[in-house]
Structures are given as C-alpha cells and as structure tokens.
Amino acid sequence: MDEHDVLAERFEANRTHLRAVAYRMLGSHTEADDAVQEAWIRLSRSDTDGVENLGGWLTTVVGRVCLDMLRSRKTRREESLESRVVEPVADPEDGVDPEQQAVRADAVGLALLVVLETLAPAERLAFVLHDLFAVSFDEIAPIVGKTPAAARQLASRARRRVQGADPAPETEPARQREIVRAFLAAARGGDFAALLEVLDPDVVVRADSGAVALGSTSVTRGAFDVATYFNGRAAAAKVALIDGVFGATWAPGGKPKVVLRFTIVAGRISAIDLVGEKATIGELDLTVLDD
Known part of the structure; x- marks a missing residue:
C-alpha cells in the first residue's frame, strides 16, 4: 500500500x-x-x-x-x-x-x-x-x-x-445545592435509578481536553448513558461553589483537578461541563465546601 x-x-x-x-x-x-x-x-x-x-x-x-x-x-x-x-x-x-x-x-x-x-x-x-x-x-x-x-x-x-432565550437555569441556591448533592450521592452509591431521576432525558456531558486527558469521555449524551458513566463514580468529588453557582470538584489533596459545572433546568441536570484544563480552573472563583 x-x-x-x-x-x-x-x-x-x-x-x-x-x-x-x-x-x-x-x-x-x-x-x-x-x-x-x-x-x-x-x-x-x-x-x-x-x-x-x-x-x-x-x-x-x-x-x-x-x-x-x-x-x-x-x-x-x-x-x-x-x-x-x-x-x-x-x-x-x-x-x-x-x-x-x-x-x-x-x-x-x-x-x-x-x-x-x-x-x-x-x-x-x-x-x-x-x-x-x-x-x-x-x-x-x-x-x-x-x-x-x-x-x-x-x-x-x-x-x-x-435555547430560545437567555438561559433559565435553576437560580435558587438551596435548590442548586440539593440537586448537586443528590447527584453526587447517587453516583457514589451506585444508585442508577436515583441518577436517572435527577438527570434530564437529553442531558449532555462535555469534557475539555484537560478532563479527557484524565480519562473522561469527550461527549456523553442522554440520561441512560450519562447515568451509566457516573454510576459508582465521583467518590472523591465534593460540592463546590463555582463562580457563585453550586457545582462539584474532584480535588485530591485539596487541589482541584476536575471541576463539574452543572446546568440545572426544571429541577433536573441538563448539562455537565467537566473542566480539567489548569488555566481554566485557575480563572474560576472556586470554593470547595465541607458538605
């Protein structure tokens, strides 16, 4: 050839x-x-x-x-x-x-x-x-x-x-925190049904190059596939405030490696952005919470 x-x-x-x-x-x-x-x-x-x-x-x-x-x-x-x-x-x-x-x-x-x-x-x-x-x-x-x-x-x-207009995500902090905590609990515990409950049917997970380098899949779509991806994972992830919005981060040794930014609409997670690029994480106003 x-x-x-x-x-x-x-x-x-x-x-x-x-x-x-x-x-x-x-x-x-x-x-x-x-x-x-x-x-x-x-x-x-x-x-x-x-x-x-x-x-x-x-x-x-x-x-x-x-x-x-x-x-x-x-x-x-x-x-x-x-x-x-x-x-x-x-x-x-x-x-x-x-x-x-x-x-x-x-x-x-x-x-x-x-x-x-x-x-x-x-x-x-x-x-x-x-x-x-x-x-x-x-x-x-x-x-x-x-x-x-x-x-x-x-x-x-x-x-x-x-999206038809300015994004209308969940703006009530207590509700944001509740949904993020529910997602992390279901993921850690391998509760597939609970994961499906908190995910929008058309949820999409997008990972940047830094997150992909750490083992994430670049794009995952649909509640079933996203639940499968996170099921039994996120054991070390913690709730975090990211630019004033509740999300999560994987921070071994206290140093954020991957940040999870959630878009929550109508009580369900419609998108998760996995940020692993060091420069991008460094620009975030990030506070890890003892949740």
Missing part, C-alpha cells in the same frame, strides 16, 4: 465524524458531503507528516470549509428545512465511531437545525464545534479569526439563541 492509499484509509476512518460535523454546520447532506470532499482534496495536497492528531486536523479543516460555505450563501435555499426529511448522519454500515465524538444520528432534530439557520456563521461554528463535538476554544479561535475568549462568547450567544 503506497502513501496515498494509507492517507485515504485514514481519511475514511474519519469520514463519519466529519460528515456529522459538516451536516450540523450546514443542515444539508449534499453540502455536507461537498465539504467532506473538499477536506479530502485539501488533505491530499497537504504535508501532514507532522500532524499527530489527524482527526482533529480534519475537523478543523471541515470547520473552515463549512464556515466559508455559510459566509458565501447569498440567498436562502429554495427547499426549506421544514419540507426536508432529516436523515441520520451516519450510515448503518459505517458502524460506531470508535472515539464516540460524532453526535448520534438522532441528537440534532429539525427544530435545532431551524434555529442553527438563524445564527451568524461564526456563532454557528463555535456552537457546533464546542457544544456538540467538544472542540476547545483554543482550536476554534484561529478558524473564526478571534481570540479564545471571543470564540467562547460566540458560542455563548449561539447557545442562548438555541
């Missing part, structure tokens, strides 16, 4: 993931396939000898291609999203993405695609890459030509639009 064939084989191993990214960026299977094909063309013309993470490199390339495509759109498509059947991103024969980075076929419904269509291209890219595929803002920043902090703001604005 020559070098070109090896490169093609590695690209095919990432195709399902790349199609998932492109579809969520563009809302069209045809355009997604065009974006993935353009990524292959750019890959075949590039020197990738020094690329350690080809999947990450390709994700960045697809992101750039999709951003260019979104920015070049002059008019709305003749066929509306409402009249299009939303097909699954992954073909059955593709199997399961071994890195579990591609969001499952049913994770993005028509309603979300319609909302994504209203976002500015840079906002859409920041939201899709970070919130759906756990790409760090450090990696997103050069794609949109902004600083990581500015890229974070793009994703934040997009997230508010996707």
Whole structure:
C-alpha cells in the first residue's frame, strides 16, 4: 500500500465524524458531503507528516470549509428545512465511531437545525464545534479569526439563541445545592435509578481536553448513558461553589483537578461541563465546601 492509499484509509476512518460535523454546520447532506470532499482534496495536497492528531486536523479543516460555505450563501435555499426529511448522519454500515465524538444520528432534530439557520456563521461554528463535538476554544479561535475568549462568547450567544432565550437555569441556591448533592450521592452509591431521576432525558456531558486527558469521555449524551458513566463514580468529588453557582470538584489533596459545572433546568441536570484544563480552573472563583 503506497502513501496515498494509507492517507485515504485514514481519511475514511474519519469520514463519519466529519460528515456529522459538516451536516450540523450546514443542515444539508449534499453540502455536507461537498465539504467532506473538499477536506479530502485539501488533505491530499497537504504535508501532514507532522500532524499527530489527524482527526482533529480534519475537523478543523471541515470547520473552515463549512464556515466559508455559510459566509458565501447569498440567498436562502429554495427547499426549506421544514419540507426536508432529516436523515441520520451516519450510515448503518459505517458502524460506531470508535472515539464516540460524532453526535448520534438522532441528537440534532429539525427544530435545532431551524434555529442553527438563524445564527451568524461564526456563532454557528463555535456552537457546533464546542457544544456538540467538544472542540476547545483554543482550536476554534484561529478558524473564526478571534481570540479564545471571543470564540467562547460566540458560542455563548449561539447557545442562548438555541435555547430560545437567555438561559433559565435553576437560580435558587438551596435548590442548586440539593440537586448537586443528590447527584453526587447517587453516583457514589451506585444508585442508577436515583441518577436517572435527577438527570434530564437529553442531558449532555462535555469534557475539555484537560478532563479527557484524565480519562473522561469527550461527549456523553442522554440520561441512560450519562447515568451509566457516573454510576459508582465521583467518590472523591465534593460540592463546590463555582463562580457563585453550586457545582462539584474532584480535588485530591485539596487541589482541584476536575471541576463539574452543572446546568440545572426544571429541577433536573441538563448539562455537565467537566473542566480539567489548569488555566481554566485557575480563572474560576472556586470554593470547595465541607458538605
């Protein structure tokens, strides 16, 4: 097998993931396939000898291609999203993405695609890459030509639009604390039913690169999978105040290694962000509580 064939084989191993990214960026299977094909063309013309993470490199390339495509759109498509059947991103024969980075076929419904269509291209890219595929803002920043902090703001604005309005998480401190404590107790005790009770059916867990390096999965979705992931874990985690909001942290020896930031809506946990990057943790107003 020559070098070109090896490169093609590695690209095919990432195709399902790349199609998932492109579809969520563009809302069209045809355009997604065009974006993935353009990524292959750019890959075949590039020197990738020094690329350690080809999947990450390709994700960045697809992101750039999709951003260019979104920015070049002059008019709305003749066929509306409402009249299009939303097909699954992954073909059955593709199997399961071994890195579990591609969001499952049913994770993005028509309603979300319609909302994504209203976002500015840079906002859409920041939201899709970070919130759906756990790409760090450090990696997103050069794609949109902004600083990581500015890229974070793009994703934040997009997230508010996707949620329909400004986020409306649980604001009562006592209720926040009660739900976080219930989650940790269920996780420590291996109480699967109790975990399901406190989790929103569509809960998502996102881990940054620091948390992934410590063994976390980059993205986990759905109450069953999230409960399975945490069941019997979090023995050393403690309740903490994080920027004035109740969350948790794993702090062996009193030094925070991973911070768990919870989004609680209607009495259930709808999102958990696992923060393990030292620089990010250092910027948090973090108080570990003796709970």
